[in-house]
Amino acid sequence: MTAPRATPGRIRDVGVVNWLACQIAGRAAGTGPPNLFLTLARRRGLFRGWLWFAGRLMPGGTLPRRETELVILRVAHLRDCRYEFDHHVRLARRAGVRERDVERLKEGPDAAGWNPRERAILTATDQLHDRRDLDDDAWTALRTYLTEGECVELTVLAGHYEMLATVITALRIQPDEHR
Numbered sequence: 257m258t259a260p261r262a263t264p265g266r267i268r269d270v271g272v273v274n275w276l277a278c279q280i281a282g283r284a285a286g287t288g289p290p291n292l293f294l295t296l297a298r299r300r301g302l303f304r305g306w307l308w309f310a311g312r313l314m315p316g317g318t319l320p321r322r323e324t325e326l327v328i329l330r331v332a333h334l335r336d337c338r339y340e341f342d343h344h345v346r347l348a349r350r351a352g353v354r355e356r357d358v359e360r361l362k363e364g365p366d367a368a369g370w371n372p373r374e375r376a377i378l379t380a381t382d383q384l385h386d387r388r389d390l391d392d393d394a395w396t397a398l399r400t401y402l403t404e405g406e407c408v409e410l411t412v413l414a415g416h417y418e419m420l421a422t423v424i425t426a427l428r429i430q431p432d433e434h435r
Contacts, residue, residue: 260428264294271300277307286346287432292339292420295429313413319406321351326374327381327410328417329353329361334385335421339429373401377410384414 267275274297278289297303314324325348332341345358360367365378376397383394390398390411398407423429 258428260291260295260430262295262298262427262429264289264291265298270294270297270303274300274303277304282432282435285343285432286435287343288435290343290432291429292343292424295427296423310416313409313416317409317413319402319409319413322348322353323374323377324413325351325353326357326361327377327413329358330364330378330381331385331414331417332421333362334382335418335425337421337424339424339431340417340421342431372397376401380410381414384411385418 265274270278274293275289278293278297281293282289293303293307296306314328315321317324319327325344328344329341329348331337332344345353348358356369360369361378365375365382370378376394380390380394380398383390395407398410402410
């Protein structure tokens with residue numbers, strides 16, 4: 257792996273409040289302070305705004321946590337973003353995502369074993385990744401299982417993790433140390 261382009265900040269780089277938020281996030285994830293957080297925290301106000309926004313999607317979103325993690329893991333897999341994938345495999349376990357689900361995610365929405373709602377969500381995630389849009393069939397399938405508001409949340413969730421994968425890749429953010 258290449259060296260990070262922007263290194264994780266230290267307490268004097270990120271400020272005490274952001275440093276504490278990074279420490280808490282690491283404890284919750286079972287790692288040290290996440291390198292992604294410490295890197296983003298170099299822009300203190302941006303980090304706090306992003307943290308609030310991201311927290312409204314996960315863990316504070318209205319979609320069931322298992323489905324949220326399926327979307328995040330699928331995006332991370334499609335983007336080949338090892339950092340995000342590994343981080344969310346740990347979090348997904350707590351939300352009921354099993355090892356066989358993680359392996360199926362690599363195959364995609366057509367893999368055997370998904371229920372119809374999960375298949376619709378994963379199909380939408382794939383289309384948002386591939387096309388940056390949803391065709392009418394994918395939208396109709398989503399609306400069979402999700403409210404209009406949940407569909408909005410799903411598209412924002414997938415787009416947010418596409419953005420994070422871009423940031424992680426471009427800045428060469430290094431894996432977190434496990435506790």
